[in-house]
Amino acid sequence: MTVTTMQPRSLTDAVREVGQYGSAAEAESVTHTVLLALSAHLPAPERAELTALLPIEATLSTPLAPRPLTAREFVESVAPHIENATPATARWHVTSVLTALAQQLGTAHTARLLAQLPPGYALLFGLADLAAVA
Numbered sequence: 001m002t003v004t005t006m007q008p009r010s011l012t013d014a015v016r017e018v019g020q021y022g023s024a025a026e027a028e029s030v031t032h033t034v035l036l037a038l039s040a041h042l043p044a045p046e047r048a049e050l051t052a053l054l055p056i057e058a059t060l061s062t063p064l065a066p067r068p069l070t071a072r073e074f075v076e077s078v079a080p081h082i083e084n085a086t087p088a089t090a091r092w093h094v095t096s097v098l099t100a101l102a103q104q105l106g107t108a109h110t111a112r113l114l115a116q117l118p119p120g121y122a123l124l125f126g127l128a129d130l131a132a133v134a
Contacts, residue, residue, distance in 0.1 A: 011104055018103075019096030033081045034097035037074065040065045042116050050113075071120035091124075099126030 016027035039050045040063065047064075069077060079090035102110040102125040114121055122128065 011100060014100035014104055015097050018100045019093065021096075030082060030093045031097050031100075034078060034094050035101075037078045037081070038098070041068060041074070042113070046113060046116055068118045070118055071124055074121070075124070095124050095126065098124045102126055 012024060012028045012031050015021070015031045016024055019027060019030065021027040021030070035050055039047045042050060075091050075094050076087065078094055079085045079087060082090060082093055085093065098121075105113070110125060110127070114125065114127075
């Protein structure tokens with residue numbers, strides 16, 4: 001399954017379940033924020049596929065990141081865009097969205113996304129980061 005064949009509603013539903021959100025609106029808001037932030041860190045093909053899940057106006061306003069962020073920096077960069085987020089809750093939100101995304105995409109596509117990101121992101125996708133252990 002590729003991102004472009006995934007239905008946004010099914011991803012939101014998966015995020016709601018993984019993150020145990022009380023409402024679809026909350027899950028949708030968090031999903032939008034995290035995917036928008038992630039898209040700024042991906043090359044054009046992956047960015048286009050990922051942003052296909054977001055409204056057109058959102059994708060047009062997202063500049064590419066000036067430099068790759070570590071996983072920790074990524075979580076910290078998302079926190080201010082989520083209402084009442086602390087560092088711990090921001091990590092929960094990011095991990096909920098990216099874990100649901102990984103489940104929807106499958107192993108091969110998730111590995112392709114992770115290959116575009118700095119080391120350390122696998123944990124945010126709910127996967128073991130074996131490279132960090134070596």
